[in-house]
Amino acid sequence: MKEQIPQQSISEQQVGIGELARLSGCKPETVRYYERIGLLPSAPRNQGNQRRYTPAAIRRLTFIRHARDFGFSVDAIRELLVMVDHPSMPCQQVDALARHHLAEVESRIARLTALRDELTQTIDQCAGGSVKQCHIIEVLSEPLH
Amino acid sequence: MKEQIPQQSISEQQVGIGELARLSGCKPETVRYYERIGLLPSAPRNQGNQRRYTPAAIRRLTFIRHARDFGFSVDAIRELLVMVDHPSMPCQQVDALARHHLAEVESRIARLTALRDELTQTIDQCAGGSVKQCHIIEVLSEPLH
DNA sequence: GCTTGAACCTCTAGTCGCTACAGGTATTAC
DNA sequence: GTAATACCTGTAGCGACTAGAGGTTCAAGC
Incomplete structure (x- = not known):
């Protein structure tokens, strides 16, 4: 054009x-x-x-x-970018953000690990009969304690 | 009324x-x-x-x-519910679904653990100066290898 | 019977971090 | 000149909810 x-x-x-x-x-x-x-x-x-x-x-x-x-979430990255754009400010805030994020990652790992253990245990107890006797279904069907 | x-x-x-x-x-x-x-x-x-x-x-x-x-995802639960509704079918399918899910959980744990280690290492190397010298920012700024 | 407030109803839109499509324009290689 | 590719905008979809508006019904007290 x-x-x-x-x-x-x-x-x-x-x-x-x-x-x-x-x-x-x-x-x-x-x-x-x-x-x-x-x-x-x-x-x-x-x-x-x-x-x-x-x-x-x-x-x-x-x-x-x-x-x-x-x-990192987009919001966390927004904060990180502000700091990148101000390189002379102290990096405590970067550090805090990273540590906060690390704590979240660790908590996710902990929860997933607990889940994995329960799941493994549940699967191991399946004797291989019909759904009626299935331990996995049984565990999932338990009322809230 | x-x-x-x-x-x-x-x-x-x-x-x-x-x-x-x-x-x-x-x-x-x-x-x-x-x-x-x-x-x-x-x-x-x-x-x-x-x-x-x-x-x-x-x-x-x-x-x-x-x-x-x-x-479990909603779709996986849909499958589980079909089985719950047919208690006389063999529970192999339940078992397979649970094992598949376990594998996914384990892979998520592995990825998060690798992430945690990298993050920990990165944080540990922060000497506490200005953003300019921050190791965390530095790592994040590295070009793709 | 009346009133009040909680619980319920439907419908719509927002969350997060993209991804995919439709329908068009620009660039690039031959 | 033409064809393939890359790009453009705008909109809608994903998963698994969550929140809100604006209205109806229920349950309890008086």
Whole structure:
């Protein structure tokens, strides 16, 4: 539609959303989603209205993906990003957030481990008859104590 | 609006949705939700259009809640309920479902444990300076390998 | 019988973190 | 020039609930 301007004046390092997604280990839909919820700033567009990303954006998204892989919620990541953007502030807050998250992970592990033990025990007691005699069903059918 | 019929002809054991929820450890909204998605049969209504539950319904919901507490998905519970409704069938299928679920729980535990270890290590390395030097931020900022 | 407040009703929308689709436009390679 | 691919927006869906609005019914006290 518009005539092409031969070269981006700023930098050749800019990439499209697909490449950004590939580099940071997620999908283009996810990138647009992050932009929509304000986790990523609105990306500048080229003449054809397509998003172009700088190395800084790539780093930011990689950070987000790492944090998500660590199990941080989007809200926690928002807080982390504020700190990333203010590198001279003390890191106590980062530490507190990480510790809080660790405590949650540990509690999830504890609950799942208890569940696993109960489940293992329940399965081990199944003698292999009909559903009528099934220990698993029996356990699940117990009224609340 | 209508005149009251002094007593339910069938049974005095029927309860309202609030009492059912209390007895089985969930909320009335959840009960209605379970009915809507077909996990619970449509409850019979009294003259005022309110749901009345028999002990059988209480047992069924208790079973569902137990299974949810065990981490079974609604779909898995649907399968379990079919088996509960056919008590003379062999319990192999129940066993298989439980074992499959156990494997999933174990994999979740493994992933969370790995995460916990990484997180612990990362936190331990935080020297307590500014965000600029924070090891946690640093780890999260690493590019994909 | 009347009134009050709790419990109930339906319907709709929100949660979280994406994912998938429909229907269109831009870019790129040949 | 054309075809394949990548991109765009907007909307709806997932799972398993949860919350709210706005109305009705029930149970208990007076």
